[in-house]
Amino acid sequence: MPTPSQTPSDQAPVVVAADLRQVYPISRGPLRAPAQLQAVSGVSFTLQAGKTLAVVGESGCGKSTLARMVTLIEKPTAGALSLGGVDVLQSHDKKALRQKVQLVFQNPYGSLNPRKRIGQILEAPLEINTELGATERAERARAMLAKVGLRPEHYDRYPHMFSGGQRQRIAIARALMLNPLLVVADEPVSALDVSIQAQVLNLLADLQRELGLAYLFISHDLGVVRHIAHDVLVMYLGSTVEHGDKETIFQKPLHPYTQALLASTPGLAGSGVARKRIVLSGELPSPLNPPTGCVFSTRCPHAVAHCHVERPPLRELMGRKVACFEAEKLTQP
Ligand SMILES: Nc1ncnc2c1ncn2[C@@H]1O[C@H](COP(=O)(O)OP(=O)(O)OP(=O)(O)O)[C@@H](O)[C@H]1O
16 A cells, blocks of 8 residues: 555556467367467556556457456466566465455356355455454454445345445455455446446545555446546457557547547547547457458558558557557548
8 A cells, every 4th residue: 555655656566467468279179270369469558556447448359358367367378467566477376466456346246145144255355365363354344344335234134135236345345355456347337227336436436545456447338437547458359459548548549449439438528539420340350360460450440551461569659559550640630
């Protein structure tokens, strides 16, 4: 947690991900070698304490795979990852590292054991990972209930007695029981009513301020991202196409895919985004057979000949990183 004299940006990043890749072998029958599915093809970012990086993109672009690598559920095929200054791939104490990063899932109905009382659910991580006695575990669970806006009597209740928003509060409380540095939230509000979404997002923001948490926030909903993110990383077919400060990207998206995503999100009209509607033709290509050249070239309304041949590097332009040969031209009126 940052001390009063330390701002989060003075500290070492909580996460440093460098060129992370995940390739899945896909069986093609007994006589053929497996095909290689490139789920994540070289994603890099850093994330500071107290900050939120939102990873956005349509279904199948590799967001959840990235989340599984960062939460140590899956080992990357290649690349480097450090958490709290520790090189994850070299570390021999994976158990200690796993405590530093916690996951909050999309579905608060499925992620809580229906047969356990809330107190037991919150205390389980302490029981497994610490030497604390029963009294202290219960004290910490009750304190955490209060922190996430639930009442002391909720300690003895079962998950089915709560609404969706309350269950997500419980899931967040459980994620925080071991004082993580990083919370990876995979679509944490998309199963909730819109009116409840704002309450849970506000809770996450309050907890971040209070505890100095870093969030990796996976979402396909740019309306939600606008409320919670500091930085945004836009993924398409396993690759980063644009990455930088949220305001910079929302005010003036440079990549045609980011422009299309923002233009198709209702309610962002006031954010300065050009409201010209960009309709993307065609489907997301298969990661088993990605396009040559730019990953977005098969659906890009601005693609020129060399976009189909060469992969554009992710480069600095106008205060963010963007992977598009034509980005300068697209910024001109
Ligand atoms: N274990 C796996 N084995 C094989 N392919 C996988 C595996 N996990 C994911 N994939 C494939 O990797 C690609 C990226 O999937 P991923 O779930 O990371 O995308 P996503 O952006 O999170 O999508 P969604 O929002 O639908 O979860 C997809 O083509 C998916 O089918």
